Amino acid sequence: MSQRDEQLKLIDIEIEKHKGDASSLMQVMQYSQDIMGHVPMDVQVRIAEGLGVTLSEVYGVATFYSQFALEPKGKYIIGVCLGTACYVRGSQAILDRICEELNLEPGKTSSDGLFTIEATRCIGACGLAPVITINDDVHGRLTADDVPNILKPYLRG
Amino acid sequence: MELFRSHVLVCGGTGCTSSGSDVIIEQFEKQLAEHGLENEIKVIRTGCFGLCEAGPVIIVYPEGTFYSHVKPADVKEIVEEHLLKGRVVRRLVYVEKGEHPDAGKPLDEISFYKHQTRVALRNCGVIDPENIDEYIAFDGYMALAKCLTEMSPQEVIDLVTEANLRGRGGGGFPAGNKWQFAANSKSDKKYVICNADEGDPGAFMDRSVLEGDPHSVLEAMAICGYAIGSDEGYIYVRAEYPIAVERLKTAINQAREYGLLGKNILGSDFSFDIHLRLGAGAFVCGEETALMASIEGKRGEPRPKPPFPAVSGLFGKPTNINNVETYANVPPIINKGVEWFHSMGTERSPGTKVFALGGKINNTGLVEVPMGTPLRTVIYDIGGGIPKNKKFKAVQTGGPSGGCIPSSLLDVPIEYDSLVEIGSMMGSGGMVVMDEDNCMVDIARFFLDFTVEESCGKCTPCRIGTKRMLEILDRIVEGKGEDGDIERLERLARTISSSSLCGLGQTAPNPVLSTLRYFRDEYEAHIYDKRCPAHHCKSLVHLEITDDCRGCTACARVCPVDAISGEVRHKHEIDTEKCTKCLSCIEKCRFNAIIKV
The missing domain is CATH 3.40.30.10 (Glutaredoxin)
Structure with a gap:
């Protein structure tokens, strides 16, 4: 399993914990960012589906808070x-x-x-x-x- | 219980941790073990001592010896000399400016501490914040026990109201009134929120309380829960404060273990639990409605009030929201009573206030003084004045919502109303001192740049208005200011203040208005004379080498763009075309031969 697959697996487990709970959106995104260093689009899609919110809401939160990065950052x-x-x-x-x-x-x-x-x-x-x-x-x-x-x-x- | 003959308190606040106090603690533990002293001497990582300038700082009790600027390599000497042989290591003892090197005094006689009254910071730098027993030993959770066993919820609210505890987050709204409104709202569910989203640049009071005394906040939130009829609380804390977050987590777990949070607290039928939520870098989330939106997992955009949070707050339920320092004041008020609280401060603003003193000041750090203390006392007696014999120009309070106070007003007492009268505000407690080298137009531009970046974009006056103001200010500092710019700024400021949705926009023009009020001549010099009186604005100054130059070549060697030329022992020249005005040469020149004109 590649490193990315392992990261995605961890994120899926976290999403599962909060399934259907829209209010935990930021927590799940913070977790994903900790794991991957950024929150790419495919992860945003997973989070949206898992928590039952629209992708536009996830993207809205990702771009509102300066801490979330959509692109990978430097070492x-x-x-x-x-x-x-x-x-x-x-x-x-x-x-x-x-x-x-x-x-x-x-x-x-x-x-x-x-x-x-x-x-x-x-x-x-x-x-x-x-x-x-x-x-x-x-x-x-x-x-x-x-x-x-x-x-x-x-x-x- | 184990007894120790000495306690070594090492500051574990963010400032000292950044300069290596973690390594110092490790070194102490290692050295003590090597000498077999680990059962005689205890090392404790405390919260912030306040005097960050002297960090990393260490206090050795029972003597109360105050060591400053300690390096990991110094630990061996402290252990072998002081702890083993009882000989104080003189060279490391903190000495006030202008005093004899041997004049090291105990903590309570140092001027920085002498003028302070510590209420919110009472346990910071005193107890181990990661040990609930130490908090309890200092009367911790006694106020909660008193409320639950001796007082009705209404009596608790009445006490806080009578104490006239005003919101320490900046607005100064009486906490007791807020609690009463939330208590009056009928609902099956209510929330208590602690606003720990301390976003003002140059302010770190709340962080220090959370790092140094997290239980005081938990205790006060539980008391508030009891008073208003809530069983659930949230602390919304900046993610930029990792140490505070960790200590809060530890404290919440310990309080749950001790039955001080959770079901049936202290055997009563009152239950209360607290969750932690992390911010993600949005200044506007310090605004209460935006903060609640953020806890709900949404974009942190404010909404119009009313309805106020006490009626419809988090998840649409009645909510009480106070800031960290306000909560930290609650347990002592319950324990010691209204009269004690009124013995400090002024009639309109009783109690104390914590300030983060920074910028061009000798003693950078955290200070807590009675309300009504003159600014001069804070800046000169506690802060130790301005470094390098420079001239004081202004002190900025209230962060991006506040203003700059000139030297002529230094005797104004610090309290909510007096600061508003002179065009600034208390704010959360940031106090940044500026000297003659700081350009007030540039400072105004700096704050507008901040607001433009942090405006959430929901309402037009804030989103577009502040941007227009910034553009004008940018032009002025670049030397392209025009006649009428000042009037344009004033007109925009009025519109933005009166028509923005939330506090961020309503107060955003304050830094410009207050600098225009007290430093209008600097604006005029930029616009009409194309001159920056503080020699700060790069477009309006250039560097020159005077006849004091001895031709030592130090400037030429440090210049990153090779703009300085000249032969050894001959006067050097600066090519102003190439010069980027990075000022490295001025710092390097030992003869003060490079000047800004």
């Missing part, structure tokens, strides 16, 4: 906090520098599938402002100059 997701506390301490310059270093725009994934850059909302680590996250690693109290060194270990893939 490393770089989140640059643009909360107020980070912004006034210069996080825009850090975002600009990361984009420049990786030659990539915010919200986009690099063609090699390695990086996705996201301008994120406040992650609440304002004491460390300005802050970026790379997957689960947090880097704080940065200046734009620190960017190349921080990215270096991830560039190897």
Whole structure:
């Protein structure tokens, strides 16, 4: 069984648990996103059928909440906090520098599938402002100059 | 019960965890075991201590020694010197700015803590949030027991009403009134909701309460359930707060195990259970009707009120909804009474308020002060003032719904009504300080950019109006502002405030209106003189190297676009055509020879 089939099986089990319960739509989608990293169209169809809601409702929820991704994201997701506390301490310059270093725009994934850059909302680590996250690693109290060194270990893939 | 001679409290809040407090705890456990101290000394991961700037922070009791900026490599020394030999590790003790390095004081004498009164944060940084016994040892669940055994539901509501506990989420609506409305609604099913969708950028009060004292919220929700006649509650929490989510899960399971949630609580005929729902990154879900739509699994779009949630809320049933900090105030009010609560704060706004202090301030962190405390006390006495001797320009409160308060108003007491009078609002408690380098037009643009992104799109004034305002602001900061732009902004602001469906749109123009009110000259400088007084807006400044340059080449080496040239020991030049104004060179220059003009 391929990895994708295994993922789909897990998602089917989760859908079965909530069969016919429209109010659990977001929970099932969050579960699917955790498993696959995004919620592709065929999964949305399964969820719609299982929970007894229309596909347009599923798609509506998927596109309303910024956390749901319809396309796969990069291996490393770089989140640059643009909360107020980070912004006034210069996080825009850090975002600009990361984009420049990786030659990539915010919200986009690099063609090699390695990086996705996201301008994120406040992650609440304002004491460390300005802050970026790379997957689960947090880097704080940065200046734009620190960017190349921080990215270096991830560039190897 | 086991007794320990020392307790090592390690902050496990998001800020300190981000800078490695997990590894520090591991190191402590390892080092203590190596020295055979694991039965003498206990390591506890607590919630946030508040002074995030000094993180990761550690307190050693019984001495109350406050260590700051601790690194995993320092643990060995703390164990071998302090815990084994009783010698405090001086170099790691927190010292206030301007004090002698040996002046490390106990926690309650440090200025950051001295001016605070902790009610909502009473247990944060004190107890182990993952251990219900510790919460119980600090009077936890006593208020619930008192309500169930000694008070009628109406008496509980009357007490909360009399206390005049106002909604800490920002609006300041009296919680007791809300509870009364929900109690008055007749229905076979009612719900209690905790709004933990803390979306204001730069605000993390609720997260810290959930991380540091989750049981206080559960207890208060159960009390509310008893008061209004509900048996089911939901906590809607941001998915961006993984630590808070985990601790809530643990707390709910423990409370169920102890019979403090579930059927027949404490042997009474009152039953109440709580579910957790995660947000998915939509700011508008902090609005109560949008939040309820989201719990129902739908797009989080607000709907018109009335009907209010107390009449028709979640799944169409009467619902009471309060925010985290409001709930956290309820158990102490029940335990200690109305008079105690009124002894803090002002007549119109009794009690305390938690603020997340951030931005250009020395002591970034969480502070809780009595209502009515002047902004100046929070920023200078507790916050320690502005770093690098810069000049204070403004403090932003209320997030994207609030406004910027200038230095002339720093003595205004902080309470709901006084902040509204000066064009800002309390909001949930974000307080972001700005100095002379921050451009107020750009800050207004920043908030509008946020609202445009987060507008749900349901009503036209918010969806299209805020976009038009942003376009004007974008033009102004790019140096393309025109005569009449200020008036256009004001006209749009009035229309959007008066005609938007929900609070998000109604308050969206506030950052623009308040900056126009206090910093109009900055707008005019951008529009008419094509000049940014704070030298922030990239299109309106360029960099120059002055005669102070010694030709050390540091700037040329750091420039990512090779815009700086010059020979060693000779004055360098910047090619303004190539320069991207990333400012790396200014940071590198040791002679302050690069200036913005």
